[in-house]
Amino acid sequence: MPQTIDRVSIEALRPDPVKVIAQAAYLELSEFEALSRAASAAPDLRAKEALSNAAGLVLAKHRALTAELRRRGVEPAEAMAPYREPIDAFAVMVAGADWYEALASIYLTSGLLDDFFSRLAAGIEDGGAKLSAVIAGENGAEAIVDMLADAMAENPKLGSRLAVWGRRLVGDTLLVARSALPQTQPNAEHRIEPVLTELMAEHTRRMDRLGLTA
Amino acid sequence: MPQTIDRVSIEALRPDPVKVIAQAAYLELSEFEALSRAASAAPDLRAKEALSNAAGLVLAKHRALTAELRRRGVEPAEAMAPYREPIDAFAVMVAGADWYEALASIYLTSGLLDDFFSRLAAGIEDGGAKLSAVIAGENGAEAIVDMLADAMAENPKLGSRLAVWGRRLVGDTLLVARSALPQTQPNAEHRIEPVLTELMAEHTRRMDRLGLTA
Numbered sequence: 001m002p003q004t005i006d007r008v009s010i011e012a013l014r015p016d017p018v019k020v021i022a023q024a025a026y027l028e029l030s031e032f033e034a035l036s037r038a039a040s041a042a043p044d045l046r047a048k049e050a051l052s053n054a055a056g057l058v059l060a061k062h063r064a065l066t067a068e069l070r071r072r073g074v075e076p077a078e079a080m081a082p083y084r085e086p087i088d089a090f091a092v093m094v095a096g097a098d099w100y101e102a103l104a105s106i107y108l109t110s111g112l113l114d115d116f117f118s119r120l121a122a123g124i125e126d127g128g129a130k131l132s133a134v135i136a137g138e139n140g141a142e143a144i145v146d147m148l149a150d151a152m153a154e155n156p157k158l159g160s161r162l163a164v165w166g167r168r169l170v171g172d173t174l175l176v177a178r179s180a181l182p183q184t185q186p187n188a189e190h191r192i193e194p195v196l197t198e199l200m201a202e203h204t205r206r207m208d209r210l211g212l213t214a
Numbered sequence: 215m216p217q218t219i220d221r222v223s224i225e226a227l228r229p230d231p232v233k234v235i236a237q238a239a240y241l242e243l244s245e246f247e248a249l250s251r252a253a254s255a256a257p258d259l260r261a262k263e264a265l266s267n268a269a270g271l272v273l274a275k276h277r278a279l280t281a282e283l284r285r286r287g288v289e290p291a292e293a294m295a296p297y298r299e300p301i302d303a304f305a306v307m308v309a310g311a312d313w314y315e316a317l318a319s320i321y322l323t324s325g326l327l328d329d330f331f332s333r334l335a336a337g338i339e340d341g342g343a344k345l346s347a348v349i350a351g352e353n354g355a356e357a358i359v360d361m362l363a364d365a366m367a368e369n370p371k372l373g374s375r376l377a378v379w380g381r382r383l384v385g386d387t388l389l390v391a392r393s394a395l396p397q398t399q400p401n402a403e404h405r406i407e408p409v410l411t412e413l414m415a416e417h418t419r420r421m422d423r424l425g426l427t428a
Contacts, residue, residue, distance in 0.1 A: 029266060036250030036269070045291035045298060049280070052243060052273060055250070059270045066263070077259035084259060 022079035024117040025065035054140020163212040236293035238331040239279035268354020330391040377426040
């Protein structure tokens with residue numbers, strides 16, 4: 001059961017709980033913004049409804065995480081501040097050239113990062129399981145997959161464009177994940193490696209769900 | 215007590231419940247989008263937090279209204295479709311030249327339109343009081359007033375610019391309100407007049423809260 005071993009590996013790194021929660025909180029806020037932009041740009045009202053619903057789900061995750069920061073006596077705006085610049089820069093890099101690339105990006109990057117941060121949060125001693133569940137919670141991905149599948153069925157060229165785009169996203173997304181890990185611990189690289197492998201395997205599964213080759 | 219008389223006047227117009235709910239639902243969605251844009255463009259994380267919170271509150275209003283449409287056997291996307299083009303055009307007109315104008319616009323236009331639609335919804339026979347309360351519900355206005363007050367305290371020129379902007383918004387906003395009223399009923403204009411007067415009085419109170427002359 002490699003999954004169990006990997007989870008132990010990453011949890012055992014025991015990063016600072018406040019840092020993990022704050023970075024995850026800002027990532028959810030950034031995903032909320034991307035979903036809101038996609039909702040605004042939606043070509044029809046059904047898509048707008050689905051995307052604004054997804055935005056609401058992701059905003060609820062963000063708010064649960066900022067509530068947890070407050071519970072720990074930390075002001076969310078202060079705790080999230082160090083992550084704003086790098087995550088904003090990441091959001092620009094993965095924004096995509098059009099609405100479809102934006103949707104694929106939301107699905108693939110938030111899939112990977114929610115996956116990663118929910119594993120990392122599981123290692124937090126006080127309330128880690130609950131935080132992990134919040135981060136892994138419902139984010140409207142199902143509706144996005146359906147919308148992209150419909151669009152690719154109508155326009156086969158879109159599929160090959162999104163396949164390239166999906167592959168390009170991975171590197172930058174993994175960098176965000178790595179930035180959350182303490183670099184100073186001995187054997188950190190050794191512990192992280194199998195986790196990255198598993199994150200990549202999950203990314204490949206999401207690409208498969210879109211009918212794309214990773 | 216003029217307020218009682220006005221409420222009766224507008225309720226007595228008895229517009230089509232589905233039309234009122236659908237138009238109000240699309241307006242809340244449009245306000246959600248404006249708040250999300252303002253959250254994305256916020257100069258600091260505290261403002262971003264306050265505005266994304268407001269966006270969540272307004273999205274909840276939108277979702278309560280679309281749930282009500284479904285309860286009445288109506289598909290929200292279909293019911294809202296006729297309002298998309300005029301409300302999108304309105305949103306562009308009142309978007310504002312910068313972040314401060316956008317905030318003032320959100321506060322003033324949603325204040326007026328929530329006020330109007332909550333009065334109109336009160337006249338719906340089945341569940342009107344509840345719908346009215348949903349539309350009049352919390353929308354984060356307090357935080358927006360505070361942000362604008364802080365900004366104007368730092369930059370007195372901003373106040374005169376926002377005063378002009380606030381006056382310019384009213385005409386277009388009242389047109390959206392009027393478009394929701396059946397035009398064909400006898401005495402419609404006569405009934406609407408005192409309501410418009412009261413909506414203007416409330417607008418003036420909101421301008422006052424911002425320290426601006428209406």
